[in-house]
Amino acid sequence: MNQARILLKYGGVALRRFCLFFAASVLLVVPAWAGLPLEQWKTANGAKVMFVGTSAIPMIDISVEFDAGSRLDPAGKSGLAALTNDMLEKGIAAENGQRGMAEPQIMDALADVGAIQSSKVGMDRGGYRLRILAHQDGSDGAVKLMTRWLSHPSFPVDVMKREKAVMVAAIKEELTRPQNIGSRAFKKIVYGGHPYGVSPTEASVTAISRDDLIAFHKAYYTADRAVIGIVGDLTKDEAKALAEGISSQLSVSSKQMPVIPEVPLQKGGREGLPHPATQAHVFKGMAAVKRGDPDFFPMTVGNYILGGGGFSSRLMNEVREKRGLTYGVSSSFQTMVQPGPFIIGLSTEKSQVNDALKVVDSTVAAFLEKGPTDAEMEAAKSHLTSSFVMNMEGNRKVLELITMVGSYNLPMDYLDTWTDKVKAVTAEDVRTAFGRKLSLEKMATVVVGE
Numbered sequence: 001m002n003q004a005r006i007l008l009k010y011g012g013v014a015l016r017r018f019c020l021f022f023a024a025s026v027l028l029v030v031p032a033w034a035g036l037p038l039e040q041w042k043t044a045n046g047a048k049v050m051f052v053g054t055s056a057i058p059m060i061d062i063s064v065e066f067d068a069g070s071r072l073d074p075a076g077k078s079g080l081a082a083l084t085n086d087m088l089e090k091g092i093a094a095e096n097g098q099r100g101m102a103e104p105q106i107m108d109a110l111a112d113v114g115a116i117q118s119s120k121v122g123m124d125r126g127g128y129r130l131r132i133l134a135h136q137d138g139s140d141g142a143v144k145l146m147t148r149w150l151s152h153p154s155f156p157v158d159v160m161k162r163e164k165a166v167m168v169a170a171i172k173e174e175l176t177r178p179q180n181i182g183s184r185a186f187k188k189i190v191y192g193g194h195p196y197g198v199s200p201t202e203a204s205v206t207a208i209s210r211d212d213l214i215a216f217h218k219a220y221y222t223a224d225r226a227v228i229g230i231v232g233d234l235t236k237d238e239a240k241a242l243a244e245g246i247s248s249q250l251s252v253s254s255k256q257m258p259v260i261p262e263v264p265l266q267k268g269g270r271e272g273l274p275h276p277a278t279q280a281h282v283f284k285g286m287a288a289v290k291r292g293d294p295d296f297f298p299m300t301v302g303n304y305i306l307g308g309g310g311f312s313s314r315l316m317n318e319v320r321e322k323r324g325l326t327y328g329v330s331s332s333f334q335t336m337v338q339p340g341p342f343i344i345g346l347s348t349e350k351s352q353v354n355d356a357l358k359v360v361d362s363t364v365a366a367f368l369e370k371g372p373t374d375a376e377m378e379a380a381k382s383h384l385t386s387s388f389v390m391n392m393e394g395n396r397k398v399l400e401l402i403t404m405v406g407s408y409n410l411p412m413d414y415l416d417t418w419t420d421k422v423k424a425v426t427a428e429d430v431r432t433a434f435g436r437k438l439s440l441e442k443m444a445t446v447v448v449g450e
Contacts, residue, residue, distance in 0.1 A: 036392070036415050038402055039236060046224035047247035050402040051239045052231045054395070058134045060232030061395040062143065063403050064150060064246060065120075065127030067257060068220035071195035071337075077208050079167060079200030084216045085121040086163055088128070091154035092145075100154055106145060115142035123196055124337050125407055127226075129399070134233035143242060150221060151249040155213045167205045178281040178448040181273060186283040189271055189444045190341060192264050196287075223250035225257070229403035231395045263287045263338050266442035272450030279347045280449035284360060288342035288437045291335040291408040298433035299333060301425045304380040305372045306364070307331025307344055312379060318363045319346065325356040337408070342438060353447055361440055368438065371431025385419040 039051045070081040094100040101109075110117060116131040130146050132139040174180035184199045191197025228246055230239045266286045275281075289299055307315040307330045319329045326348045334340035344364070348356045372380070391397050392415070405414050 036398070036402075038405075038412060038415065040406065040412060041240070043223065043228075043244050043247040045247055045250070045252050047226040047228050047243065047250070048406050049239070049243045050227065050229045050406040051236065051243075052398055052402060053234060053236060053239065054231065055233045057395065058233050059131060059395065060134050060139070060230065060234055061129065061131050061399045062146075062232075062242070062246075063127060063129045063227075063229040063399055064146070065125045065227050065229070065403055065407055066221050067124070067225040067407075068126040068216070069122050069124040070126075070198075071123050071260065072216075072220060072258065073195065073198065073204075074212075076204060077212060078198045078204040080208050080212055080216055081126055082121050082200070083160075083163060083167060083205070083208055084213050084221075085119050085126045087155050087160060087213055088149045088153045088217075088221075089117065089119065089146075090159045090163070091156040092148045093152045093154040095148075095152045098148070101145075101148075102156070103159060106149065109145055110142055113138035113142050115139065117142075117146065126220075129396075131396070143245065147246045147249050150246070151251070153213075153217060155210050155217075157210055160210055160213070164205055164208065167200065168202050171200060171202055171205065178275045178277050181275065182281045182283045182446050182448040185271055185273060185446045185448070186285070186341070186343065186444065189269060189446060190266070190285070190287055194261055194263055194338075196263070196336070196338065196340075218251070219253065219255065221250070222253040223247045224252050226250060227403055227406040229399050229406065231399045231402065260338055266439070266444075268442045268444055270445040270447070273446065273448045275449040277449050278350075280350045280353045280447050281345075281347045282353065282357065282448075283343060283345055283446040284357070284443055285331075285341055285343040286438065286443045287339040288333055289335050290339045291337060292410060293335070293339075295433040295437055296335065297421045298425050298429040299437060301377065301380050301384065301422060302367075302372065302430035302434050303331055303333055303342075304384060305376045305430070306367050309380065309383065314363055314367060314376075315344065315346075315360065319356055319359050323355075323359060325352050325359065329356075329360070350449055353450060357445065364438075364440055368431070368434055368440070371427050371434070374427065377425075377427050377430070381422055381425065384422050388419055388422070 037052055041049050043049060068081060068085070070078070073080045089106060090103045092101040092106065113136065114133060118129050120127060120129070128146060128150065130142060132142050187197045187199060226247065228243045230242060234242070289296060305314060307313045310316065313330070315329045315331060319325050320327065326346045329344065329346035331342070331344045333342040344360060346356060346360070391401070401415055405412070
């Protein structure tokens with residue numbers, strides 16, 4: 001149940017508070033941050049804190065993320081990280097003289113003060129975000145509430161059964177959609193048995209027990225594996241007190257993190273999967289760039305030119321505009337602890353799959369050999385720098401960015417120097433980086449509906 005529905009369900013007072021809060025978040029936009037005032041420190045028990053203070057709008061955004069992503073799912077129980085993350089706010093255990101709380105009570109308490117919470121889990125990280133009004137009676141109660149479900153979740157069995165059923169239903173639905181089928185197959189062929197290549201199944205989710213949730217939470221939702229991001233209308237001293245209040249309730253890990261296996265050597269190959277859809281869905285790519293890689297900025301500029309720039313990209317021009325083989329084609333890459341995927345995606349008539357792939361291959365081959373033109377470089381860097389400034393508008397966007405900096409141990413000036421590093425990229429930098437990271441012969445191709 002999303003937050004708006006919860007507020008409608010739990011009464012007019014909460015709804016009025018929410019409307020005022022929502023209006024403030026929409027109308028009052030933080031201007032672009034010139035020289036981001038980012039500060040970092042660690043709490044007494046080892047949580048990393050990333051803080052940006054601003055009084056532009058009367059709210060505080062908080063994130064608490066842990067090294068608790070799905071790459072840590074044990075064999076045969078893929079989906080455990082996601083289910084653990086989902087279950088944290090579904091119940092709080094009684095502890096230190098405080099009563100336990102059930103899911104409706106937690107949602108009601110958040111609604112009463114207009115607090116908005118959300119959860120997120122990916123391959124590398126998992127955690128929660130909370131948005132509260134600054135200087136409002138009761139807002140600190142919402143923070144304490146989040147702290148309790150992060151540190152002392154109860155994992156109620158009946159709710160766990162419900163959430164497992166929801167996950168299984170979602171998986172079954174995914175397996176009817178060509179886009180999801182192709183994504184799963186692409187991950188598998190590129191990463192093989194590496195954790196990045198594994199997707200949850202009905203069997204793996206069914207196998208998860210409450211004891212698994214407890215063990216996963218105990219192992220990974222710890223202070224020394226946490227990054228606390230804070231952006232908003234409060235002082236550094238207030239931010240320190242807030243962060244200490246959160247981290248002090250978290251345990252400290254007693255074991256080393258599991259060693260992340262290396263991404264396997266790329267082998268290429270093509271896999272065709274049947275599907276009754278009228279069009280074929282094509283995925284082509286390979287593992288390429290990890291977070292913090294020096295090739296990140298040349299790859300960012302080059303990807304915009306090759307396939308990330310919409311109608312201005314080469315792939316769109318060659319495959320759609322010149323030949324009419326697709327309505328849309330794009331490329332993207334994702335950076336993670338280990339090299340994430342570079343993917344070219346398109347859909348086309350089933351009879352035109354081979355023709356479309358030939359054009360994709362020739363376009364990529366020409367780009368790898370000659371690199372971009374000066375005009376393409378100028379347009380790409382102009383767009384990327386201006387859009388990055390837009391991404392620095394609003395507490396939530398800043399929160400996401402500073403949490404990423406803390407989670408992946410990037411330099412403290414990473415955001416301040418981002419646009420300068422993009423501007424410094426040359427056409428030869430792009431050609432060289434793409435040559436290092438990509439190879440047509442090593443790219444895997446998945447066609448759903450072949």
